Every structure is written in structure tokens, then in C-alpha cells.
Amino acid sequence: MFKSIFVYFISLLFIHSSYSQTQLFNQDWxxxxxxxxxxxxTLFERNSxxxxxxxxxxxxxxxEPIEKxxxxxxxxAFYRKFFTVxxxxxxxxLAFKFDGAMQEADVYLNGKKVLNHKGGYLPFYVNVTDGINYGSENVILVKLNNQDNPIIPPGKPIADLDFNYYSGIYRNVWFIKKNQLHISDAVAANRKAGGGLLVHYENVTSSSATLTLQTEVENGGDLxxxxxxxxxxxxxxxxLVASNNVPIAIDIRENDFELFTQVIEIQNPQLWSPNLPYLYTLKVEVLENGKVIDTEQIKTGIRSLKxxxxxxxLNGEKIVIRGTNRHQEYPYVGNALSDQAQYRDAYKIKQAGFNxxxxxxxxHANSFLDACDELGILVMDAIPGWQFVGKEAFTENSYQDTRDMIRRDRNHPSIIMWEASLNESGMSKAYMKKTHQIVHEELPFNDTYSAGWIDDAYDVFLPxxxxxxxxxxxxxxxxxxxLxxxxxxxxxxxxxxAGFNQKEYQNLNKEEKSSRQLRAFGQKRLLQQALNYQESHNDNLNGKAIGDANWLIFDYKRGYADDIESSGIMDIVRLPKFAFYFYQSQLNPNLKGENEFNKPxxxxxxxxxxxxxxxxxxxSNCEEVELFxxxxxxxxxxxxxxxxxNNLKHPPFTFSINEFTAGTLTALGFINNQEVIKQVVKTPEKPVKINLxxxxxxxxxxAGTNDVVFVYAEVLDAxxxxxxxxxxSIEFELQGDAENIAPxxxxxxxxxxxxxxKAxxxxxxxxxxxxSEGLNQAQLKIKSVKSN
Incomplete structure (x- = not known):
């Protein structure tokens, strides 16, 4: 079975490459x-x-250092690459597609400027068909400027911003080679509800679903x-589970485009949901005279939303949103994450119990959204903005960001809302009306929802x-x-x-009351952080809100403050705090072991x-716990x-102990009177060794993708x-084809x-x-795998 599937997809890849190519263009810059x-x-010359x-x-x-x-x-900054066609x-x-470059880009091909793009978070497309030197060397050069710019959202100077936007060509670059008659790029086409593929499902039940597919085909030739x-x-x-059996032919004039709309019935679909994120592969081919000349292939999930x-x-069943917020930064490399690192962040969000x-x-990166599709995490996509409203040029760029975000991301089943709102900013009524209108222009469907932090034009209120x-x-x-x-x-x-109910809260100093707690601050303060989240989440469930999202999953750095913003339930190197386990405990356990994230x-x-x-x-999400x-x-x-x-699915367990005695705590978790899980904690003794x-x-x-992973050296007792x-202080040494980005x-x-x-x-x-001096050293062998 596996062999036949493998051969099938290899054949798809071979067929695809024979008439069109979308080639990852990340190496040799x-x-x-x-x-x-x-x-x-001289910038365009090899020997400068x-x-x-x-x-x-x-x-x-x-x-960037891990601490500010x-x-x-x-x-x-300048980036260049020599290549031959x-x-x-x-x-x-022929075209280049940049998934993200911070934040204003001037692109040159063979010394000639071909594009200026403003905005660091969304892709831009460079058509170079007319500028290529065929059979001889070409050079593409990108001049990047990430300095403060009030017309490029978020617009606020870094020194006053509650996050950092860092630098570089920090997402993938693609070189696209297609027939002049091809499926257009949705962002490059820049047409309302147009460009590329637009997928929508209607009349969705477990028995059937209707796929409506709009495909824009562009004719870049002169005939x-x-x-x-x-x-x-x-x-x-x-x-193969569904297809259109009668392709309709349409004449497309030179330098023009046409829209193809297809309606395909799907029988007995497996529906996408956070608990079962089932993904199909949709393959769309362009034919001329019966011959395939272009193709696009995407993952898609069938689901209904109201x-x-x-x-x-979702799919007719009520879901309470139990969510979090995420900033995309890593220590040292800022936002320059590999696709695998993006997936690992999504994995941790799922692991923490959030949906x-x-x-x-x-x-955020398209690869992060891909991971949310695959893992089953609902998403609210957001335009760039925080506590800043610029002038007319800023506003126009923000409108374009709204359109480009939707055009890039509209086919992800995980996305349920579009935050077309400048967060915590004094937006005008005209701005809110316009961005809400843009959302519905780009996605003219009944299950499209705009969202904003001011209770005005938007479909969903986000306070x-x-x-x-x-x-x-x-x-x-x-x-x-x-709400x-x-x-x-x-x-x-x-x-x-806040004036909260906690009796514990009253006798704490200001630092201890805060949810901003580093792991180094110790047990008392980490417990207080977890209690703050427990109290506020429990309180949110008293109202009519459809859900909530805590602030936030990972610690991060900010422009306007010197310290790390440490209200994450994991720290900046993705190590969990106690609050992580509070949220994880709110998942109902699946004793059958069918889902790796829903375990006792x-x-x-x-x-x-x-x-x-x-x-x-x-x-714990167990019914009872016994402590020894x-x-x-x-x-x-x-x-x-x-x-x-009182509103929690699984409240904590609090054991009172008469007197502290060093030794071993053992906790057993029971469901249906059966022991299902055990944990042991021992009083720390003298440090003697390191574990990696x-x-x-x-x-x-x-390998070969600038992939990065965290390696942890734990100081242990016997x-x-x-x-x-x-x-x-731990000293690290590496052998093999890898680099330590940290000191x-x-x-x-x-x-x-x-x-x-970094591999x-x-x-x-x-x-x-x-x-480390006085400790037994440790060694760890890691294997990096081949890039596809």
C-alpha cells in the first residue's frame, strides 16, 4: 500500500515538473x-x-542576543543571487515570489529596478519574463530597508512598539517557471475575489458537500x-474521491485572463475539525488541446462554519474557543524560521491544549498556517497593526495588506476569522467600515467573518x-x-x-502578582502566573463569549521595553512554565490513545x-488524584x-500537607477508578551531572533548510x-555539519x-x-535528515 502511494505522488511530481516548476530558490545567496x-x-558584479x-x-x-x-x-541590507536560465x-x-522580506524591498534584475514593495509580512511577486538573459548569467538583487516607516504597517517606531519585526529575507523565495497560459498568482493578480484558486464548500454534511472552485487563468502571451x-x-x-468530468473550454485573449467556475459534488466527505484535521489534496490542471500545460495543487479541508x-x-457542532496568542519570533534569528520550526511552534500550541x-x-508564515491545517488549530488571521494609525498612505497600505492577507490565506480550512483591525488603535469609522467591506468583497460567502477590537463595523467583537x-x-x-x-x-x-477574588493575591508584592514571570523567578511566582490564568479564564466562561485567547503562548522581546515580555506559558526558548500544564489539563482525555494530544x-x-x-x-484531567x-x-x-x-472542565487538585519532609512526591491519576498516569517529583539534591x-x-x-532546534542541557542530581x-555556565561544543547560533x-x-x-x-x-566545572559532561547524537 505504502509503495503504491509513494509511486503515485512521485508520478504527480514528475508530471508537474514536466510542464511547470515552482522551485525553492533559497540556496546560494x-x-x-x-x-x-x-x-x-559594482553591486551587480561578481568581482567587486x-x-x-x-x-x-x-x-x-x-x-540578535536572547536578552535585549x-x-x-x-x-x-542587500541580498543577491547569480543564476542561469x-x-x-x-x-x-518567469517570476520570483518572496514570501516575506522586512520591510521595504527594491528588487533589481540585471541592474534594472523591477519592483518596489512596501510591507514585511506578506508576499510579493516579481514578473521577470521580459528581463531574463537566456543562456547566460543573471543576477537578482534585493535592497531591504527595515528602518522605521510611518506609511508601512505597523508603522509605529520600533522603540515604541510592543514587539520587534527584525530583518532580512526571512521567509522562502520561489522561482516560478510556467507556460504563458497559466493559473495566476492570487496576490500578484490583485483583483477582488480573483486570482489563483478560490475554494469554498457549501451544503456540508457527513453525507455530502458541494465544492465551488474558482480558477483564474492568465494568458501572458500575445496570441x-x-x-x-x-x-x-x-x-x-x-x-480519487471527486472530479469534474466535463472540462469547459474558454477563449482567453492575449494579455488577459478568464475565470473558470466549477461545482463538484463530494459524497461521504470526511470533515475537517480540530479533533480530526482531515486534509484532501486538490489538484487543478490547465489544458490546451487536451494537453496539461499548468497545474496547482493544494491541501484542503471540508468543513462548515457559523x-x-x-x-x-463547526460542522453543526458547538465549539468553545480555547485559544492563545503567538508572536512568531525565535531568539537569535528573530523571525527567520524554517518551515519545520514554524510547525514545531504550532505543535506546542496544540500540545498545550489550545484549539x-x-x-x-x-x-504569520504560510507554513505556520499549513501546520495549523494539519494539526487542527483554528486561526484568526490578523493584519499588521498595534497602537498606531498613520496618514493616508499608511491607510492605503493597510487596505492592501487586508486584501493580500486574504488572497494569500483564503483556502486554509483552519482560518475562521479575519482580524481586519489595527489592534488597540484609534481607527476611524471610515477605516473600520472599509476593512470590513474588503473582507466581504474578497470572500463573498455567508461563512466569512471580519473581526475587530472596536465594537463597530466588524462581524465579531474582539476586546x-x-x-x-x-x-x-x-x-x-x-x-x-x-464576542x-x-x-x-x-x-x-x-x-x-484588576481587583480579583484571590485571597493569595492580597499579600503579594507587585512583581509577584504579575503574570509576567520568567522560569528563573521560582515556584511561588510561577504558581501565581498559573493562578492568574486560571482565574481569568474561569471568569471569562461566565459570560456569553464564544471563547477566549490568553496572552500568550511564548515569551518575546519588545521594542519599547528592556526586558523580555514573560507572560508566556512557555519561555522564549519554548520551555513550559506551570501555566502550560494548567491549560493542557483542560483537554478531555481520550483513553483509546487515538490522538496524541488528548491523553490523560x-x-x-x-x-x-x-x-x-x-x-x-x-x-490533571483525571477524575481523581492520589498523592504520596x-x-x-x-x-x-x-x-x-x-x-x-466552577467553570473549568478540569479544575486543579490542591493537597494540603502538615509539614514539609524532603523526599519523593508521587501522584497517581485515576479515571473510572483505574490508574491511568503517574508522576514522581523528588527533592533536588547536589548537582552532579548534565543531561542533554x-x-x-x-x-x-x-538539513539544507536553515532548520533550527532547541537543545537543552539540564543540570541534574544523582x-x-x-x-x-x-x-x-554550560559550555557547548558541536561536531558535524551544524552551527550553534547561541553563544x-x-x-x-x-x-x-x-x-x-542550526542544521x-x-x-x-x-x-x-x-x-561545566564540577559536573559530569553529557553528549547527545542528533541526526539531520535529507531535504526533499
Whole structure:
């Protein structure tokens, strides 16, 4: 079976490559920054006085320290690549597509400027058909400027911004070779509800669904031609499940386009949902005189969606959004993440128990959305914006961002809302009306929903919790409009104006009350962060909101502050805090083991190292938990019943202990009176050794793609317990085709030192060694795999 599927898809790839190619164009680039910014002939010459660095894409123009020492680098950077196009390609449509480059790009081909693009988060398309030297060397040069620019959203100067947007050609580059008669690019076409493929499903049930497919075919030649469309839908095993049997031919005039609309009935569809993210492959072919001359192939999910004031229903079933926010940055490399690293972030969001993510506050990488499709994570796509409204040019660019975001992302089954709103910005009524209108112009369907933080023109109202007043917040919202609490759990506690119910809260200083807690701040403050999220999430469930999204999943750096914004339930190197396990515990367990993310879980939120500890908090989705101290049972309990737990699916378990005794805590989780999970925590002793581990999160390290993974060096005692107070300096050494992006010497935080390891171009074995004075060193062997 596997062999037949493999042969099938290899044959598809071969057929595709015989008449059109979309080639990843990431290798063999050159880069330079901080030079004279004037465009001159030497920039296009191989033997110039400029010293160019050989690099590959994705790339950041400046490696940034993990902690904010100074403001992120801003300036002018140049990227160039020499390449040759065979004379046999003459007469084809040739183009480059850049998925993301920060933030204003001037593109030159063979010394001639061919494009200026403003905006760092969305793709741009460069048609180079008329500028290529066939059979001889060409050079493409990109001048990038990521300096503050008030007409390019988000527009606000980095020094005043609540995130960083970094630098470089930080997403994939593609070289496209097609017949002049071809399926157009949706962003490049720049037509309302036009360009490329537009997929929509109607009348969706488990018995049948109707696929309406619009395909725009462009004729870039100077003669009228006749095209027809053939469409096939395959299941994950490569089996054909639906197709159009009678292709209709249409004449397309020179330098013009036509829209082909097809309606295809699908019998017994498997529907896409967060619990079962089933994806089909849709293949669309352009034919001329019966011969295939172009093709597009995308993953697609069949689902129905309805968002009302009372509920969100997917495939006819009510779903409560349990979500988070995400900034896309990594330490050191900024936003320059490989496709695999994007997937790993989505994997962690799913692992944490969330079914929804908000792409705050800009469009995230297409590969991240692909991962959300594959893993089953609902998405709200967002245009760039935060606490800034510019003048007319800014507004026009923001309108274009709204259109380009939808055109790029409209076929993702995971996307359920479009945040066409400048977050926390004083938008005019005209702006809100226009962006709402754009959403519905681009997607003229009944299941299209705009969203915005001001309760005005948009279909869905997106307040942050702190935008309401204590103690009601949004519980008494009266309008007949869907309400999604888009942020909660951070600012209310950080600002200290929330007036909450916690008896624990009253006796804490300001730093301890906050949800902004690094792992190094210790058990007490990490428990408080988790309690803040528990309290606010529980409170949100009192109202009519269709769901909520906490602020946020990962720690990140900001332009306007010197410290890391640490309200993430994982830190900036993707290590979990106690709050991570609180959210994970809200997933119902699946005892059949059919889903790797819905398993019984249990986590003891206690290091058992503090004399004076009188309580042990346990997060679990089990029905009962029994706790043992040094082999003696402290009782079996059901979940907590208090004012911070009354709306939760699975409240925590709190055990009171008369006296701290060093040793071993053992917790057993029970469902239907059967033990299903166990965890052991031991009092940390003297540090003696290092343990190394790597975080793959569902994707192996891939060579030749600038892929990066986190490698963790844990400081352990003789029992294998991490020492939470350990701050040893760990020295890392690598052997093999890989690079350590972090410093060679890294100080442990809460017992763990972390590096960011980047795979080289050759697949194979990589050996990591970690050592520190007074500790037994550790070695770890990692294998990078071949790029497809």
C-alpha cells in the first residue's frame, strides 16, 4: 500500500515538473549590510570590492542576543543571487515570489529596478519574463530597508512598539517557471475575489458537500488561446474521491485572463475539525488541446462554519474557543524560521491544549498556517497593526495588506476569522467600515467573518479582557454580536488594577502578582502566573463569549521595553512554565490513545524543595488524584471546588500537607477508578551531572533548510532531578555539519541552559557535548535528515 502511494505522488511530481516548476530558490545567496546604500554597477558584479557573505534563506540580517542588550538592528541590507536560465525556457512566464522580506524591498534584475514593495509580512511577486538573459548569467538583487516607516504597517517606531519585526529575507523565495497560459498568482493578480484558486464548500454534511472552485487563468502571451480546467480531489492515500468530468473550454485573449467556475459534488466527505484535521489534496490542471500545460495543487479541508452571538458551530457542532496568542519570533534569528520550526511552534500550541491561535499582530508564515491545517488549530488571521494609525498612505497600505492577507490565506480550512483591525488603535469609522467591506468583497460567502477590537463595523467583537471594567468585564455584553475575548490574563494583573477574588493575591508584592514571570523567578511566582490564568479564564466562561485567547503562548522581546515580555506559558526558548500544564489539563482525555494530544495528563506544580511548603498543586484531567509522600498516601481527592474553578472542565487538585519532609512526591491519576498516569517529583539534591535533550516537536531536524532546534542541557542530581536553582555556565561544543547560533557558553536558567542548533546542508550525525566545572559532561547524537 505504502509503495503504491509513494509511486503515485512521485508520478504527480514528475508530471508537474514536466510542464511547470515552482522551485525553492533559497540556496546560494550573498548578503551584505551597513555599506554605502547607493545603487551602483559594482553591486551587480561578481568581482567587486564589496565583501559579500554567502548565505541561504530564510535569513536574518542580524543575529540578535536572547536578552535585549540594545535595540534590534535596523538599516539597509542587500541580498543577491547569480543564476542561469536555459534558452529552452524562453517564451515561458518567469517570476520570483518572496514570501516575506522586512520591510521595504527594491528588487533589481540585471541592474534594472523591477519592483518596489512596501510591507514585511506578506508576499510579493516579481514578473521577470521580459528581463531574463537566456543562456547566460543573471543576477537578482534585493535592497531591504527595515528602518522605521510611518506609511508601512505597523508603522509605529520600533522603540515604541510592543514587539520587534527584525530583518532580512526571512521567509522562502520561489522561482516560478510556467507556460504563458497559466493559473495566476492570487496576490500578484490583485483583483477582488480573483486570482489563483478560490475554494469554498457549501451544503456540508457527513453525507455530502458541494465544492465551488474558482480558477483564474492568465494568458501572458500575445496570441489568443483556448484553455480548459480539469480538477481532481484525492484523499490522504492518493485515492480519487471527486472530479469534474466535463472540462469547459474558454477563449482567453492575449494579455488577459478568464475565470473558470466549477461545482463538484463530494459524497461521504470526511470533515475537517480540530479533533480530526482531515486534509484532501486538490489538484487543478490547465489544458490546451487536451494537453496539461499548468497545474496547482493544494491541501484542503471540508468543513462548515457559523459564528453567532450565542455560539460558534463547526460542522453543526458547538465549539468553545480555547485559544492563545503567538508572536512568531525565535531568539537569535528573530523571525527567520524554517518551515519545520514554524510547525514545531504550532505543535506546542496544540500540545498545550489550545484549539485556536490568534496571529498577533500581523500575518504569520504560510507554513505556520499549513501546520495549523494539519494539526487542527483554528486561526484568526490578523493584519499588521498595534497602537498606531498613520496618514493616508499608511491607510492605503493597510487596505492592501487586508486584501493580500486574504488572497494569500483564503483556502486554509483552519482560518475562521479575519482580524481586519489595527489592534488597540484609534481607527476611524471610515477605516473600520472599509476593512470590513474588503473582507466581504474578497470572500463573498455567508461563512466569512471580519473581526475587530472596536465594537463597530466588524462581524465579531474582539476586546481584551482589560478593556472592560472590573468586576463585570464582558460578562454583561448585550449586543447581538459574537464576542471573543482576544487577550486576557496579563495586563489586568501586571497593571495591578484588576481587583480579583484571590485571597493569595492580597499579600503579594507587585512583581509577584504579575503574570509576567520568567522560569528563573521560582515556584511561588510561577504558581501565581498559573493562578492568574486560571482565574481569568474561569471568569471569562461566565459570560456569553464564544471563547477566549490568553496572552500568550511564548515569551518575546519588545521594542519599547528592556526586558523580555514573560507572560508566556512557555519561555522564549519554548520551555513550559506551570501555566502550560494548567491549560493542557483542560483537554478531555481520550483513553483509546487515538490522538496524541488528548491523553490523560498529570503534572505536579511543585519542585518539593522549599521548606515551609504546605500545599501541592496538581494539574490533571483525571477524575481523581492520589498523592504520596515518601510512600505514604496523603489521600485521594477529586478536583478543587472554588470560585476560580466552577467553570473549568478540569479544575486543579490542591493537597494540603502538615509539614514539609524532603523526599519523593508521587501522584497517581485515576479515571473510572483505574490508574491511568503517574508522576514522581523528588527533592533536588547536589548537582552532579548534565543531561542533554533536543526538542523535535513532531519534525526531525532537516538539513539544507536553515532548520533550527532547541537543545537543552539540564543540570541534574544523582537521581536525575533537575535542580531548579542551578545557574551553572554550560559550555557547548558541536561536531558535524551544524552551527550553534547561541553563544558557546550559556548560563542555566532554572536548571536548564539552552542553545539554538542550526542544521547544515549535509544530512548526517551531529554530536553535541555540554560540560561545566564540577559536573559530569553529557553528549547527545542528533541526526539531520535529507531535504526533499
Amino acid at each position: 550573498e548578503f551584505v549590510k551597513d555599506i554605502d546604500t547607493a545603487i551602483n554597477p 570590492k564589496v565583501v559579500w557573505q554567502k548565505i541561504s534563506i530564510p535569513h536574518t540580517a542580524n543575529i 542588550v540594545k535595540q534590534q538592528w535596523q538599516g539597509i 536555459s534558452a529552452t525556457e524562453k517564451g515561458k512566464h 489568443e488561446r483556448t484553455a480548459s480546467i480539469r480538477t481532481k480531489l484525492f484523499d490522504p492515500n492518493g485515492k 459564528i453567532e452571538a450565542s455560539a460558534l458551530t 485556536f491561535v490568534r496571529s498577533s499582530h500581523y500575518p 481584551a479582557r482589560q478593556h472592560g471594567k472590573y468586576p463585570v468585564y464582558w460578562k454583561n455584553y448585550q449586543k447581538n454580536k459574537p 471573543l475575548i482576544a487577550e486576557y490574563g496579563d495586563w489586568e494583573y501586571y497593571a495591578g488594577n 495528563m498529570l503534572s505536579i506544580a511543585n519542585y518539593w524543595s522549599n521548606i515551609g511548603d504546605s500545599t501541592v498543586k496538581i494539574y 509522600l515518601n510512600g505514604k498516601s496523603l489521600g485521594k481527592q477529586k478536583p478543587d471546588q472554588d470560585k476560580n474553578s 535533550r533536543v526538542d523535535f516537536s513532531g519534525k526531525n531536524l532537516k 537521581n536525575g532531578t533537575i535542580i531548579p536553582a542551578a545557574n551553572h 558557546k557558553l550559556v548560563k542555566a536558567e532554572a536548571g536548564i541552559a539552552t542553545i539554538l542548533l 547544515g546542508n549535509k544530512p548526517g550525525k551531529i554530536k553535541v557535548t555540554a560540560k
